[in-house]
Amino acid sequence: MTPQPPPASPLAVETHALVKVFGTTRAVDGIDLRVPAGTVYGVLGPNGAGKTTAVKMLATLLRPDGGEARVFGRDVVRDADAVRGRVSLTGQYASVDEDLTGTENLVLLGRLLGHSRAAARDRSAQLLEAFGLSGAAGRQVKHYSGGMRRRIDIAASILNTPDLLFLDEPTTGLDPRSRNQVWDIVRAVVAQGTTVLLTTQYLDEADQLASRIAVIDRGRVIAEGTKGELKASVGSGAVHVRLREPGQRERAARVLTGTLGATVQLDPDPVALTATVDGHRTELGAAEQAARALSELARAGVTVDNFALGQPSLDEVFLALTGKEGPV
Ligand SMILES: Nc1ncnc2c1ncn2[C@@H]1O[C@H](COP(=O)(O)OP(=O)(O)O)[C@@H](O)[C@H]1O
Numbered sequence: 001m002t003p004q005p006p007p008a009s010p011l012a013v014e015t016h017a018l019v020k021v022f023g024t025t026r027a028v029d030g031i032d033l034r035v036p037a038g039t040v041y042g043v044l045g046p047n048g049a050g051k052t053t054a055v056k057m058l059a060t061l062l063r064p065d066g067g068e069a070r071v072f073g074r075d076v077v078r079d080a081d082a083v084r085g086r087v088s089l090t091g092q093y094a095s096v097d098e099d100l101t102g103t104e105n106l107v108l109l110g111r112l113l114g115h116s117r118a119a120a121r122d123r124s125a126q127l128l129e130a131f132g133l134s135g136a137a138g139r140q141v142k143h144y145s146g147g148m149r150r151r152i153d154i155a156a157s158i159l160n161t162p163d164l165l166f167l168d169e170p171t172t173g174l175d176p177r178s179r180n181q182v183w184d185i186v187r188a189v190v191a192q193g194t195t196v197l198l199t200t201q202y203l204d205e206a207d208q209l210a211s212r213i214a215v216i217d218r219g220r221v222i223a224e225g226t227k228g229e230l231k232a233s234v235g236s237g238a239v240h241v242r243l244r245e246p247g248q249r250e251r252a253a254r255v256l257t258g259t260l261g262a263t264v265q266l267d268p269d270p271v272a273l274t275a276t277v278d279g280h281r282t283e284l285g286a287a288e289q290a291a292r293a294l295s296e297l298a299r300a301g302v303t304v305d306n307f308a309l310g311q312p313s314l315d316e317v318f319l320a321l322t323g324k325e326g327p328v
C-alpha cells in the first residue's frame with residue numbers, strides 16, 4: 001500500500017501538549033492550539049508567558065521537548081522543510097541589515113529568495129509604497145524610527161507571500177500612530193489570504209485584530225475562544241441606561257442597585273447611568289439579570305430611552321482568568 005498523504009487540513013496550526021523546557025523552566029508547558037487558516041489568531045500573555053518560545057517551535061527554530069505541532073498538517077520536526085517553505089517570522093528569517101537602505105535590504109532579500117533583479121526591485125518598490133516607506137527607501141535602516149523599523153521588518157518577512165506569518169509582539173514599544181499603521185498592515189496581509197499568528201501583551205491589540213484568542217500564562221493556555229466567548233466565560237458585563245428624565249435618575253439608581261446588587265455609576269451625562277452585572281452572583285446569567293433590571297425600572301415608573309448590555313473588556317477578562325492585573 002502506498003502511504004497516504006496527510007489529509008488536507010483547514011487548520012494552519014495544530015498543537016497537542018506542546019512542551020519546551022529550559023533547565024528548570026517549563027517555558028511552554030503543554031499547549032494545545034488550533035488556528036483556523038485565513039484568520040488572525042491572537043496569543044495574548046504577559047512577559048515571560050512563553051509566547052516567543054511557542055512561536056519559535058512552530059516556525060521550526062526550536063525543537064519541542066514534548067507533544068507535537070503541525071503547520072498546515074505538516075509536523076514541525078519530521079517535516080520541518082515543508083513547514084519552513086510556508087511560514088515566515090518577522091525579525092527572524094528576514095533579518096534587516098541596519099547599514100543598508102530600505103530598498104537595498106528588500107532587493108537583497110528578494111535576490112536571496114531567488115527572484116530576478118528586476119522582480120526583486122519591483123516587489124521591493126511595491127512593498128515600500130504599501131508600507132508608507134517610499135520616502136525612506138534610500139535611507140539606511142539605522143536611521144529609521146521604531147515604527148518604520150517594525151514596518152520594514154514585516155515587509156521583509158512577506159517578500160514571498162507566506163501562507164502563515166508569525167508576528168511576535170509587532171507593536172511592543174511603538175507609539176499609538178505607529179501601532180495603528182502596523183495594525184493596518186496586518187489587516188492587509190490577512191486580506192491577501194495569509195494566516196497571521198500574532199503574539200501580544202496588549203489586550204486592545206488582540207481585540208482589534210484577532211478572530212480567536214488564546215490567553216497564555218506561565219506556559220499554559222488559560223483560556224481560548226472568540227473574543228465574545230472569552231468575555232462571556234467571565235460572565236459579567238455592564239448595563240448602560242439612558243433615561244428620558246434626569247429627575248428620575250436617583251430612583252433608577254436605587255432600582256438597579258436593588259435588582260442587580262451592583263455598584264451603580266452616575267455618568268457625566270445627567271440622564272445616563274451604568275451598572276456592573278456579575279454573571280456569577282446568582283443562577284441568572286448577565287443577560288437575564290439585565291432583562292429583569294429593565295422590567296423593574298418600568299414597574300417603578302422610570303422611562304428608559306436606551307438600554308444596553310455590554311461585554312466586559314479584555315482587561316477584565318485577564319484579571320478574572322489569572323486573578324492578577326493584566327500586563328497593560
Ligand atoms: N533560551 C532560553 N534559555 C533559558 N530560558 C529561556 C530561554 N528562552 C526563554 N526562556 C524562559 O522561558 C520563559 C518564556 O519565555 P518567552 O517564550 O520568551 O516568553 P514571552 O515571549 O511570552 O515573553 C521565560 O521564563 C524565559 O525566561
Ligand SMILES: [Mg+2]
Binds near residue numbers: 051052053168169
Ligand atoms: Mg517574547
